Amino acid sequence: MPVAFLVASMVYILVSVHIGWALIQDKPIYKSISLGLLLVGMLAHTTLLYPYIFTLYGLNFNLFNVLSLISLFFLLFYVLFSLYRPIVSLGILAAPTAFIGMTLGYIGRAPYQPLTDVSVGLEAHIILSFAAYCVLLMAAVQALFLRLQIRELKHQTIHRFWVNKLPSLQSMESLLFDMILVSFVLLSIALGFGFIYVEDLLAQHIAHKTVFSILSWLLLGGLLLGNWRAGWRGKRAANLTIYAFILLAIGFVGSKFVLEMILGVRT
Numbered sequence: 001m002p003v004a005f006l007v008a009s010m011v012y013i014l015v016s017v018h019i020g021w022a023l024i025q026d027k028p029i030y031k032s033i034s035l036g037l038l039l040v041g042m043l044a045h046t047t048l049l050y051p052y053i054f055t056l057y058g059l060n061f062n063l064f065n066v067l068s069l070i071s072l073f074f075l076l077f078y079v080l081f082s083l084y085r086p087i088v089s090l091g092i093l094a095a096p097t098a099f100i101g102m103t104l105g106y107i108g109r110a111p112y113q114p115l116t117d118v119s120v121g122l123e124a125h126i127i128l129s130f131a132a133y134c135v136l137l138m139a140a141v142q143a144l145f146l147r148l149q150i151r152e153l154k155h156q157t158i159h160r161f162w163v164n165k166l167p168s169l170q171s172m173e174s175l176l177f178d179m180i181l182v183s184f185v186l187l188s189i190a191l192g193f194g195f196i197y198v199e200d201l202l203a204q205h206i207a208h209k210t211v212f213s214i215l216s217w218l219l220l221g222g223l224l225l226g227n228w229r230a231g232w233r234g235k236r237a238a239n240l241t242i243y244a245f246i247l248l249a250i251g252f253v254g255s256k257f258v259l260e261m262i263l264g265v266r267t
Contacts, residue, residue, distance in 0.1 A: 005106055008044035008102055011038065013099065015038055016092065019092045029088050029089060038091070048105075067104050072102070140246075143176060191213060220244050
């Protein structure tokens with residue numbers, strides 16, 4: 001396991017330094033090499049994380065493992081979106097995020113109740129929930145950058161240097177709605193599996209998660225409908241995306257932190 005950690009760490013740091021240097025020096029980013037290295041890093045990250053989640057006693061989704069898994073999904077979707085959108089420069093966020101999440105998962109410890117005798121449907125619900133949360137996290141970050149770009153175009157603020165390093169406003173906005181659509185679809189499927197396979201919401205400390213997830217899902221659906229019917233975009237789309245993420249984050253990571261780290265409840 002230390003070897004996998006070292007390999008992933010070296011890859012994440014190397015790609016972060018390369019993209020950061022290229023942005024500062026206004027040099028080209030080697031997309032193929034960067035994405036290829038990140039695939040190696042993700043493989044090592046997966047090798048490291050797998051035995052922490054799939055234990056001899058059952059599935060371990062404690063807070064630190066969740067953070068590591070989310071950071072891995074974050075990087076995976078960044079690579080996938082980079083294949084058809086000109087957003088490779090955003091790797092300056094994706095690679096360090098994966099490194100931090102992996103490190104927390106590797107060194108962090110939290111109480112947990114192993115999930116035993118988990119059905120395939122419930123496993124699908126859990127993994128899809130993590131994936132949906134991750135893509136919505138990416139969308140929220142994207143929304144913040146979009147707001148920064150819009151503000152810069154209007155006011156010519158001190159953020160001009162960094163804003164100029166971002167992809168074009170049109171590319172950023174198109175990517176935002178790609179992320180919103182993907183997160184909405186993943187969350188829809190995850191909620192569907194949850195309602196079918198989760199038997200007792202209250203006993204499993206997830207009633208509050210379900211409520212916040214549904215609220216976030218409704219907000220995302222409303223945003224997509226508003227974009228289709230009324231052309232919602234720009235600052236309004238960015239704000240609604242951030243609100244949807246906050247709702248899901250409260251029910252997802254926020255509740256896990258309170259239960260595990262403050263109340264000491266094994267979830």
